Amino acid sequence: MQITERRVGNAVILDLVGELTYANRATFKGAVDRVKSSGCRQVIFNMHGVRFLDSSALGTLALVAQSLSGTPGRIALLNPQSYVKEIITLANLHQMLPVYHSEQDAIAATNLPAAG
């Protein structure tokens, strides 16, 4: 799994490429921790390059969603493809991590003040 970090305005976009699985969850969590420690609470996971997601990775994403869900944290998933999209839908993960299909929409949505 390759993870590239980009900053767009106040948001950090993590471009994920490869397989998001139990084997590389430490790499993924490390990247998220670095973003959190920089003070950024607006994080977008670009899933376009993720070709596989296992059940452990769903748990990791849910854990990240929980840890960033406090005000004013806003996170989103961007552009998951075919199989990954199906897995996210089946697990209803989009209830916790809204899915967007354009970077502009994801940035605009996560830039809103968090509810509550």
Place this chain on the structure above:
Amino acid sequence: MGEPAPQMTPSVEVVTVPKPAPVILLVDDDEITRIGMAGRLKRLGYRVIEAVDGSAGLTAIRAHRPDLVILDWMMPGMDGPSVCEAIRADPELRSSQVVLMTAHDRPEQIAEGLSRGADDFLSKAASKQEVLARVQASIRSSALVREIERTRDDLDRSHKLLSAKQHELESELQSAAAFVRAQLPLPGIPAPGIAMHWAYQPSLALGGDLFQVCAWGTDALGLYILDASGHGVAAALRAVGLMSFLREDNLVKAVGSFDPGAIINEANRRFPLSQDGEYFTLWVGRLDLTSYELSYATAGHSGAFLHATNGDSRWLASASLPLGFDPASTFESARTQLQPHDRLYLLSDGIYEAPSTTGELWGKPRLQATLEEHRSSGLVHSITETMAIAHQWLGGDIFPDDVALLGLEIQDRSTAHKGRA
């Protein structure tokens, strides 16, 4: 105030243990030559053992394991090259360092000696410097060979230790797997009028998928299938933990009812995401044994397929988060009416997510079609055949994820007592 106590400097005495002198075995029948060479070697600092012929030399090698053997070529009985061959033929001695000593050093003689097992040659007429150089070189080689042997012996010991540990762990794993399997229901007739069969294949010795069919009260059957994320021991232990929560007596205490929605709501509260993001998906059903009304609820699990005789076959699932993803989630029971001969299949995603050799997933539609094709077969045959077809799709024996497929069939009330399964 008294004088400060004298500061004690801890004295460290470094004791250097002198390295024992290398041992050289000198084998020569000629006493004068032997005594002369032994004297030269002793003056060079070596400990020397002497043997008077080849046979005595071999005995001395076995007894003393010298660092170097210097063998005279010409000896009565076994000559030097024959002793070399005997040394190389003996697995215990074959790594010995051997120098052949001869009055002549013709090239053809040197070639013969080397081909019969000598490591080097030493002329009886060699200068003190040459003897020292050749002996030192041979002792260095000997030390390296012994180092390699020690390392090899250490590796052998470590390998044996690891093998024993692995055997122990595998044995424990098998015991744990047997324990987990013992938690599963016995195929057959879990309640009058209901037939049941299942297939279960964890991807490792222990799986995170578990299911149960058991009495919940006097007039209902509790059914559930759970999937702990991940595989192996950790997933199996967590799965058994959730299974304990779902025991009839515990549900009475912890939930106060057998309503599937209420059970999952309580489980969602009690089983949060672990620190490593591990979680469960769960499908719970309650089958009323009088009316055959099935109430069910699901937490992220897509795991039940109703194969109805009236053509209304469908997946009994609803979009919902797995347990622990959102403590504020609420789960509701849904209801459906089962009819005689209907089949209800509880299954884990491992079966329809089985990949072919090209990576294409088997998928729910193919699984559903397979189950429907076997409508006219008995329940046992339907499950066995479905597993066989999933294996064919996979093109191998081991599924990448745990696989569980459990089927229940409502029997015709008039034939229920016959126990058809």
